[in-house]
Amino acid sequence: xxxxxxxxxxxxxxxxxxxxxxxxxxxxxxxxxxxxxxxxxxxxxxxxxxxxxxxxxxxxxxxxxxxxxxxxxxxxxxxxxxxxxxxxxxxxxxxxxxxxxxxxxxxxxxxxxxxxxxxxxxxxxxxxxxxxxxxxxxxxxxxxx
Amino acid sequence: xxxxxxxxxxxxxxxxxxxxxxxxxxxxxxxxxxxxxxxxxxxxxxxxxxxxxxxxxxxxxxxxxxxxxxxxxxxxxxxxxxxxxxxxxxxxxxxxxxxxxxxxxxxxxxxxxxxxxxxxxxxxxxxxxxxxxxxxxxxxxxxxx
DNA sequence: ACTTAATTTATAAAGGTTATTAAGAAAGAA
DNA sequence: TTCTTTCTTAATAACCTTTATAAATTAAGT
Numbered sequence: 001x002x003x004x005x006x007x008x009x010x011x012x013x014x015x016x017x018x019x020x021x022x023x024x025x026x027x028x029x030x031x032x033x034x035x036x037x038x039x040x041x042x043x044x045x046x047x048x049x050x051x052x053x054x055x056x057x058x059x060x061x062x063x064x065x066x067x068x069x070x071x072x073x074x075x076x077x078x079x080x081x082x083x084x085x086x087x088x089x090x091x092x093x094x095x096x097x098x099x100x101x102x103x104x105x106x107x108x109x110x111x112x113x114x115x116x117x118x119x120x121x122x123x124x125x126x127x128x129x130x131x132x133x134x135x136x137x138x139x140x141x142x143x144x145x
Numbered sequence: 146x147x148x149x150x151x152x153x154x155x156x157x158x159x160x161x162x163x164x165x166x167x168x169x170x171x172x173x174x175x176x177x178x179x180x181x182x183x184x185x186x187x188x189x190x191x192x193x194x195x196x197x198x199x200x201x202x203x204x205x206x207x208x209x210x211x212x213x214x215x216x217x218x219x220x221x222x223x224x225x226x227x228x229x230x231x232x233x234x235x236x237x238x239x240x241x242x243x244x245x246x247x248x249x250x251x252x253x254x255x256x257x258x259x260x261x262x263x264x265x266x267x268x269x270x271x272x273x274x275x276x277x278x279x280x281x282x283x284x285x286x287x288x289x290x
Numbered sequence: 291a292c293t294t295a296a297t298t299t300a301t302a303a304a305g306g307t308t309a310t311t312a313a314g315a316a317a318g319a320a
Numbered sequence: 321t322t323c324t325t326t327c328t329t330a331a332t333a334a335c336c337t338t339t340a341t342a343a344a345t346t347a348a349g350t
Contacts, residue, residue, distance in 0.1 A: 019316050055330045076223025094266045103266045107258055117277045121239045121248045125279040132262045134270040164347050200299045
């Protein structure tokens, strides 16, 4: 349940020196309720009604704080805006090349790839990132017409 | 051999309406000789000596042209600059979290992940991207001291 | 050599993100 | 409650990468 996880996030903030502000609460709430992976600007626009005076910098600052505390992950893409994900457990993303929709999906760790990479390159593996691109059901249907 | 592949790239440009200019040749040459994955700015700075009047826009324009023709691939990262790869065959990248070094490595296609993702999400898979992060040999050695 | 269309250069502009700083507010102490 | 301290916000400017624009230049075919 979103509310439960939101509460956990708030609790884990309390254990640090991070203060709870109305803006912070609203940003977190939005992240946990919208199951999308919003950009900073989308969050900013979504909260315009509640906080007409909120600055974009506030959104960015707080997202950075949330990242540092570990309750939010940043998904970075080329020239486009970053997106923010409040699901911090390991999972991958399926991204629609047409509409940009992002869907989560789970897959057991790619340990084999990691250990091969380790042997071949001599690197000490720390993490990996994988995304799959394609057309979402909506976009592949409309394309057929 | 780098020279051979460079010549192939030049030839494949000739088959289009793309003209060969000294700047273009130099950018391609740099891409094929440096085995790194340079940013546009690195290329720009590297060629400053030969082309004191070259504009950054020229580098970007040409990299876009090369991408369109298919002889160069762009590797995009969050806020940081894109890097450009003249190896267009499928392969993955191992990236050092400390110094940013990028090393190529091959791995058979992740068909299984793709087809699972297809079933679970209903997407029509078109491609995927994977990167592995860690510490390169140099950086993990110095860390031990 | 001539012509035409592609290319370069220089510059401005766009878009996302960060830095700065003064004003404001949260959390704990008195 | 009130005070105090430190964190946070808001507004704005600045930064950085990349793209757009427009005039001058040049490659390539005739």
